[in-house]
Amino acid sequence: MPSGSHGGHSGSHGGSHSSSHRSSSSRRSGSYRPRRPIYFRVWHTRYMVRSGASAFVSFLGVLLFFAIFGFVASWIMKSQSEGYLREIEADYVYYQNMIVDAKENPEELIVDGTVITKFYNSVADKWYITYYFIDDNGEMVEGYTFSVYTLEQVNNFQHGDTIKLAVDGRPMDSMTDSIPLDYAEMPIEQDGEYATFSSEIKGERIAMIVCGSAVGGIIALSIVIMLTNKVKVNEEELKSQRKKEMEETKKAFEHFNKTVKEVEERRKRISEDLKRIKADIDKNEANNDEDEQTDIIEEEIKTSQQTYCDYCGAEISPDEIRCPNCKSKLNI
Numbered sequence: 001m002p003s004g005s006h007g008g009h010s011g012s013h014g015g016s017h018s019s020s021h022r023s024s025s026s027r028r029s030g031s032y033r034p035r036r037p038i039y040f041r042v043w044h045t046r047y048m049v050r051s052g053a054s055a056f057v058s059f060l061g062v063l064l065f066f067a068i069f070g071f072v073a074s075w076i077m078k079s080q081s082e083g084y085l086r087e088i089e090a091d092y093v094y095y096q097n098m099i100v101d102a103k104e105n106p107e108e109l110i111v112d113g114t115v116i117t118k119f120y121n122s123v124a125d126k127w128y129i130t131y132y133f134i135d136d137n138g139e140m141v142e143g144y145t146f147s148v149y150t151l152e153q154v155n156n157f158q159h160g161d162t163i164k165l166a167v168d169g170r171p172m173d174s175m176t177d178s179i180p181l182d183y184a185e186m187p188i189e190q191d192g193e194y195a196t197f198s199s200e201i202k203g204e205r206i207a208m209i210v211c212g213s214a215v216g217g218i219i220a221l222s223i224v225i226m227l228t229n230k231v232k233v234n235e236e237e238l239k240s241q242r243k244k245e246m247e248e249t250k251k252a253f254e255h256f257n258k259t260v261k262e263v264e265e266r267r268k269r270i271s272e273d274l275k276r277i278k279a280d281i282d283k284n285e286a287n288n289d290e291d292e293q294t295d296i297i298e299e300e301i302k303t304s305q306q307t308y309c310d311y312c313g314a315e316i317s318p319d320e321i322r323c324p325n326c327k328s329k330l331n332i
Contacts, residue, residue, distance in 0.1 A: 002143060002177055012121075012146065012193060040226060053229035057222050064218045071211035078204035085197045091146075092188045095166075098177070099184040102166030113143070113165040113178070118154050121147035124192025127154035131180075133165055135172035143178045147192040 038049040038057055049057060102109035116130040126147035132140045143165075149157075157163075168177040188194055307316050314325035322329055 002179070012124075038226070040230075045232065047226075047230035047232055049226050050229045050231060053225050057225055060218050060222045060225075064215060064222075067211050067214040067218060071208055071215060074204045074207035074211060078201055078208065081197045081201045081204060085194065085201065088191060088194045088197070089188065092191070092194075095179045095183055098168055098179055099166045099181060101168075102181070108170050109167050110181070111165050111167055111172070111178075113163045113180070115157050115159055115161040115163060116142070117159060118149075118157055121192060124196055126192030127151060129154065129157050131163060131165070133167075133172075133178060135174065135176060136170070137173060139174060141172070141174055141176060141178070145180060145183070148183070148186055148190050 038054045040047055040049075111133050113131040113133040116132060118127055118129045120127050124147035127149040128145045128147045129149070130142065130144045132142045135141050164181045165178045166181055307318065308314065309316055309323040309326060309328060311328045312323060312326040314323055316323055
């Protein structure tokens with residue numbers, strides 16, 4: 001029903017009660033290692049829970065965690081719903097007082113409004129209408145009702161119908177708040193959002209009771225199981241066992257450190273081998289380059305020493321005295 005400074009989103013109680021806000025609410029939306037035994041003390045005596053019962057108590061501990069989580073989550077959601085409910089109640093009182101003030105001064109604080117259209121709020125399961133009125137500057141100010149109408153009631157409103165509005169003061173401007181006068185006849189329970197949050201609070205209260213009972217039951221059952229399956233612990237044996245466990249843990253760490261050291265040494269050796277292999281490859285490449293250069297030089301020398309026959313032009317080696325092709329005597 002707000003417009004102007006007190007207005008929120010259509011069909012809801014101010015910004016924190018908008019229909020879009022409520023609809024998106026999160027509330028609608030290897031190797032085997034033996035299990036360590038559970039120890040506990042009664043006065044000065046230490047006890048141990050038998051292995052089978054110890055496993056079951058551990059399982060109950062997991063259930064206890066989820067039960068506590070459910071209790072806390074239900075409490076948080078219930079607190080949020082109660083906060084929204086208090087805001088709706090505050091809005092209700094505010095607008096009821098506005099209507100009372102308007103009826104005491106109707107010439108100043110009661111004005112005509114015009115219906116624009118109607119909408120359904122699926123979260124609240126109720127309908128609301130939008131409207132406008134003309135302020136003292138001749139400007140149109142839009143407003144809306146809360147989600148308080150049933151389908152039968154909202155069908156009484158048609159586009160362009162005139163409705164009576166209470167305003168919060170004069171002169172009227174774009175920040176003037178307003179509300180239809182028929183809101184005075186509606187109990188707060190008729191507000192769809194109020195009914196929705198009231199229902200949610202009941203459900204969250206039930207969830208808290210269930211989760212709280214589960215917490216108490218799990219704790220009580222765990223205590224009974226531990227007391228009925230307890231075995232008195234020999235302190236000397238317990239100390240010896242813990243000492244043995246510590247030694248085993250120490251050996252495991254030593255083995256781990258040894259393994260890490262061996263891996264590191266192996267990595268260093270591999271790195272050195274790779275460096276040596278690379279050096280050998282570079283050396284071989286250098287030698288191959290030298291051999292190839294020598295072959296080139298020898299071939300050039302051989303080529304420079306070769307002559308050609310003056311008669312037939314055939315290639316002649318330096319040690320030849322006759323041309324192997326035409327048998328002519330060479331002039332060397």
